[in-house]
Amino acid sequence: MTRNKKKRVSNTIFYVVLIAILLILLFPFIIMLSVSLKTTAETIGFPPTIIPKSFTLEHFEDIFNSNIFPFLKYFKNSLYIAVVTSAVVVFLGILGGYALAKLRFKGRTVINEIFFFVYMFSGILLIVPLYKLLAAMGLRNTHEAVIICMVIQTLPTAIYMTRSFFETIPDELEEAGRVDGLSRLGIIFRIVVPLSISGLISVFVYAFMIAWNDVLFASIFLDSPDKMTITIGLNSLFNTPDYIWGRMMAASLVSSLPIVIMYGISQSLIKGGRTDGGVKG
Structure with a gap:
């Protein structure tokens, strides 16, 4: 042959x-x-x-009928929680990742080594202390309570990812920024961040997916039907007279679209070269 x-x-x-x-x-x-x-x-x-x-297309029409299933309300609630969580995680991840990648301070090595210590504890173990803390702050039955929980859940991985991206950026670029009179924040947001856009998109998509698919924290902290997320709303549909398989499948398909669309856009941005932030000259 x-x-x-x-x-x-x-x-x-x-x-x-x-x-x-x-x-x-x-x-x-x-x-x-x-x-x-x-x-x-x-x-x-x-x-x-x-x-x-x-x-x-009857089932798709039914899920957009608020008298049968308030799909759009649940969808909007999930979108708000996921977008805000992702934005906060990316911002804090930029600051934390830069500190661990570029700054030299006491305890930095220890922090890097025990970074994923938080993941030794299941999310269910954090429910009681988080519930008491957020309830005392008056945040029970609010979207902000779920956002805080999601930030806590995803931030360690986000910082770990951004740190890895920032470590690949040459120190000479930062030194050039200092020569040009940039402050520390100026260096971060005008040099480091543009060079790491593809990585930050990955962090955003990761945090968005975790927040969008959350069931545990949303079911604990949200009581009002008008504040439920799409995952809790779909689960509640099982216990209503309007539950039929066709509607469940139609609602599940539409609720998965944000993840599919976001993943597709992020991949096209990264592969298309529009995320490059290099400096020519």
């Missing part, structure tokens, strides 16, 4: 295996889409079908 033939066979096997893995991974989403487009009768019919016999 010639070398070119071996290469073709190897590539064929690789792509066949890759397609098979993709089909396995995408199968749950295919089923969700199929059920969301079926009529209620066909959804519970036997034998089950993957391709609907008759397509309908």
Whole structure:
């Protein structure tokens, strides 16, 4: 067998295996889409079908009907919590990551070594002290309470990630900034941050995904139906007379769109070279 033939066979096997893995991974989403487009009768019919016999958008129309399911309200609540959490985490991650990457201070090595100590404790163990603390501050049943919990949950990883990005930036660029009269904050936000935009996008997407998918803290701190997030709202739909599989699948698909869209945009920005912050000359 010639070398070119071996290469073709190897590539064929690789792509066949890759397609098979993709089909396995995408199968749950295919089923969700199929059920969301079926009529209620066909959804519970036997034998089950993957391709609907008759397509309908009824379930998608129902989830946007506030009399059936306040999807838009839950969606807006989740979006607010996720965006604010991500913005705060990125900002604090920039400051913390820069301090650990570029500054020299007593205890810096110890902090780096025990950075993930917080993850030794499950989130459920932090519920009682956090609940008492935030309730004493008057933040019970508020979105801000969930945001604080999400920041606590994601900030250690965010700082670790930003520190790794900042360590790759040459010190000579900072020295040039000092020569130009920039302050420490000026160096951070005018030199270091532009050179690390791709990494900061990754941090933002990471924090957004964790906050968007949160169930634990939202279920503990939010009591009012008008303040529920999409994850809690979908769970509550199981216990209502309006619950049917088609609506659940339609709501689940639409609620996953922000993550898919954000991931796609971040990948296109990074691969398209529009995140480059290098200095020419």
